[in-house]
Amino acid sequence: MTVTRDDLIDFIYAEARMLDEGRYDEWLDLWLPDGHYWMPLDWKQEDPLHVTSLLYEDMFMLKLRVERLNGARTFSQKPKSRCHHVIQRPFVDEMDEAAGRFVTNTNMHYVETRLDEQFLLALTATHELKLVDGRLRIANKRVDLLNCDAAFGNIQLLP
């Protein structure tokens, strides 16, 4: 299978839609097993490990996070949050077909709501994608919040 720019862009849109619709099993299945979802705390942060990040989650933590959302005693999700992504057309920054490795850069507005509260985050998502057994998968995802250094209330779902 050859990967086109459109395939990459469609992938990013489809991922956002899965998150908006809460199709988390499908979403987890997009990931390669040793991937990390990184949301830095600092602007242009370089080190995910030795200073604090907002998120730096492996598959175990991501699975825990999404399973918790449906738990019988998950009181912060009674009632549930909802989210909504508005994404700009992704840039394809790297396209290494021989290695089956691709990097996209996507600006988006992320809206999350629960009860009477709603907030907006402007962010840039960087996806490292890999072609494995004829399927595009997420190798790593980095989400840079425009206001990463601001004080936030709960951010319960995933940009």
Add this chain to the structure above:
Amino acid sequence: MARYTDNPAAVAALVRGREVHRDVYIDPEVYRLEMKHLFANTWVFVGHDSQTPNKGDYFTTQIGDQPVIMVRHTDNEIKVLYNRCPHKGTKIAIDRTGNTGKFFRCPYHAWSFKTDGCLLAIPLKKGYEGTGLEQSEGAKGMKAVGAVHNYRGFVFARLAEDGISFDEFFGDALSSLDNMVDRSPAGRLEVAGPPLRYMHQCNWKMLVENQTDTCHPMVAHESSAGTAVQIWKELGYSEDDPKPPAMEIIAPFMSPYEFFENMGIRTWPNGHGHTGVHHSIHSNYSAIPGYFEKMCEAYGEEKAKAILDENRHNTVYFPNIMIKGPIQQLRVFIPLAADKTLVESYIYRLVDAPDELTARTAMYNRMINAPTSIVGHDDLEMYERAQEGLLADGMEWVNIQRLYEEDEDFDEERVENGTTERQMRNQFNAWVKFMTASMTEKEAAE
């Protein structure tokens, strides 16, 4: 109508042995009095001196609701100044950190000040000749807080000019800070990156109380820690299998009541106290290769063991911080309104210790205390529900009587069953003491 201002008896009556009145959490007048009295009379955490390593480095923050600048003066000492130009009030610095060189220069009319606050120069000064500027408050420069104490890198300040000394205020409670710093083979900590900043729509004291609330983890955190344990079992592991760091951190939150009962709580005078006297959720972290050897080199084996065997859980330094010695974390609960609190969670690197320790500390911070943390979500949900629930007029008192005893004496250090709410009562005892210490009684004229 002011009910509590200039009325120490009314303030003291908000705290009874077994319960406190809801006004301590929801009343804006009580909040303003806390800012004026409690946060002025106590020693409040400002920052760590590694945040301002070089002369002229500064850090802006607040003590209660008072904007302050912590700065390293030309003599290398840390000064804490009100962040207010003595001319017309402009904040001198608003970036969180920076370097000002040898002096501050106000951006409005360029009055300048040495880094200890003293007035350095005023442009076109002849305009003040013969106006009696020398007698004005402004001519003295930026005002310093009442007193500053740098304890092994941790900078505390008392806004009030007079009052309790640093040593008397903290007493033996400093042993928790000592243990945190001693865990560095060099006896020194360095701040690691910026803090998490997490906004809470609740009163600041709910957070302080939660630090020694050992009956909530297995309930409120069942959703996160319980699910983690569940997934772990589904993956085919048992309780005794070695766990990855994330599981080491989160699984102990599901420990049974007996675990928390047996861990013990110690209270010290003036509202300080800690959980985890005998063991804690931090006791069973796996050893990091090379660390113990470095500690032995620095302290000798016996002392190194003693330092590392101390696994205190949360130490509350009244009024508004907590530290976790075993993982070098400090959280400050900054009051913004009766129903609004900013929580900043800092982590520190142990100088001369392996980087893996910092990695575990950073992992703990983001997993447990971030606005994106599932454990954080569990807690904040409870605080905010409580803040709203307290508006119910049917009941006005909040219960804090678990393991209450008649005639509790908070001036003596005590170790009790780890599920006692004695530390919460200890905090409220200190709350009354420092709220009313500088309060004058108004003649009841009306």
